[in-house]
Amino acid sequence: MSVQATLLGLQIAMAYFLIVAGLVIIYGMMDVINVAHGSLYMLGAYIGLTLYDVVGNFFVILVVAPLLVGIIAAGLETLTIRPLYGRHPLYHILLTLGLALIIEEVVKIVWGVDTHRIPTPEVLSGQIVVGSVNFPRYRLFVIGISLLVAVAMYLVFTRTKFGIIMRASSSDAEMVDALGMDVSKVYTAVFVAGSMLAAFAGVLMGVTNAVTPTMGIDIIIIAFAILVIGGAGSLLGVVISSLIVGMLVAYVSLFAPAMSELIIYLLMAAVLIVKPSGLLGE
Amino acid sequence: MPTDECSRPSTTVSAPNTTSRRAFVSAAGAGATLGLAGCLGGDEDDTIKVGFVFATSGPYSLLGESHINGFQLRIDEELGGELDGREVEYVQRDTGGDPETGVTIAEEFIQSEDVDFLVGPVSGAVAFAMEPIVGQYEDEVVWLSTNSANNDLSYARGEYQTRNMFLGYQAWQLAAATGEWVYDNLGETAALSYADYAAGIEYTEDFQDGYEEAGGEVLGDVAMPLGEDDYSPYLSTIEDTDAEVVWSFFAGADAVNYIRDFHEFGLDEEMTQAGAAFLLSADTLEAQGEAAEGKYSSSIYTLDYESETNDEFKSSYESAYDTDPNIYAVLSYDGAQMMETAVEETGGVNPPELIEAMEGMELDSPRGPFEMDPDLHVPVHDVHMREVQMDDDGEPYNEVVDTIESVRPPW
Structure with a gap:
């Protein structure tokens, strides 16, 4: 066991989880496979970058950038995805793939193709000694805040009225509609919440990873792999598969660098053959 | 489409149909020799035509634009768009970084546009694909390959004796040639880390050769996707070697990520980071920020290199384009200077004569004075060893700390 690789694996897993969680709740509730999810993650990072130039405080942008992306997501859902509800899922894939490509081009026009990074906040820079190794303070912060978000998500789902309505809409949308709830509003809320999670992850990862116009497409491929491994629609499933993939990336990079990306897709292929519904999928 | 200089003779020589004579000739598939005889006539042109074969879209677009800016800065801004009393005109097509497209554009420029000079491309893959094709038209066109000059291209030059001029830097010059300096100045043991693709492997192997030849010991290497x-997951492999120096090849976004992760994990307190130019270049330094401080790289052009020529070039470039020049602008600026000198010396645009004039030509470049090697057709230029320092505003910049003079590849 390497302390450093384990911590890193945990940090990578938590960041993946934030992204995939949004994908899962949107798929679970709305049956929409959102290929543009990675692009909202990217928008979070870019908007965060620009906001940082204005306000200069990381913690402010960590809150404000997801809110702004949430507004954009609300517009996207209302104008483009809503008219396609009830159609074959292929329509959603094609539509959101188109959205992803459009967002990528817009990002190139607005921010250019250069590589950026959001500066590490002063209080979180440097390393902390953990056991026998130095570990970057910022990455520990990512682990901590992601855990908080995960717990908050769990509480929202199980303990709040909003969570109950969401789950009800997912299992029987017509009944919820009949009871006087506006299901389309619930869908919009779910889409916005999922997108804000992605944007939140985008700002967090914009500090440790490069902010580039291809980051959205890059992350969505891995996110789908994690989704497939964990089981589409299962939140607990993707918690587990994020952890597995994060640890795999951290440890395989250490011993067989050339394999570190391949291993994710090998695992995905294996899961698809042995248990096509994913580890915890039904 | 017929060009000015071609449409005129075509009115006196009656073509068999309404097609212009040139189009007829190239359609007949005999473009090469007939085209030369009927149309170029070497010295009779009253314009000089330059074809830009650059990517102006895609990831290399910034590089392509900088090249074109650099070239036109010399010809249009500084010389008023004329060479030896002839107007210089341009044609330009976007390769998109695709080798096939690059070849097609080059052929079209030579056959239909009748260019005197081909300038470009950025991508080594495109240049490599163009090499055998352009080689067939050596008596018609001078190819100034202003960016790409991986080792293989100048090897190929040695083997086939093609006439192309490679104005860029060689992997060997930026890597192997710096091995001794790194050994003498930074440390006697090294770890290597690099991006796992053709250029990364070529540079890293070259560096290892030069470093080991100087007496250095390589304790480990890690290829990263x-x-x-x-x-971050790869860094502990580097750390575990306990080497004094880590030498790396990464470029663009990879360089930004790598350097920041290296700094984030505090590895720069334990070992000295060095690498080829792209690791710490003008286009990455801003995003790398303070993480770049104290790290070394080798390059043939540095913005803050102090010389009269560079100062003049910088202010000329800034007033024309309102931004700082980069290495790519310099490479094509030098290409334009070479074209200018050769045209003036030979009093024409006859390719064999031009190439002869360019062989061994000495240029006073913003990168520093250099000579075009008459055999390899690559610049024998100085390599700057640079250290990243922070300016008064806390912004990183490259300071030239040493110069390895007149570096020539050994083959």
């Missing part, structure tokens, strides 16, 4: 966005 190209386009990786998080290098």
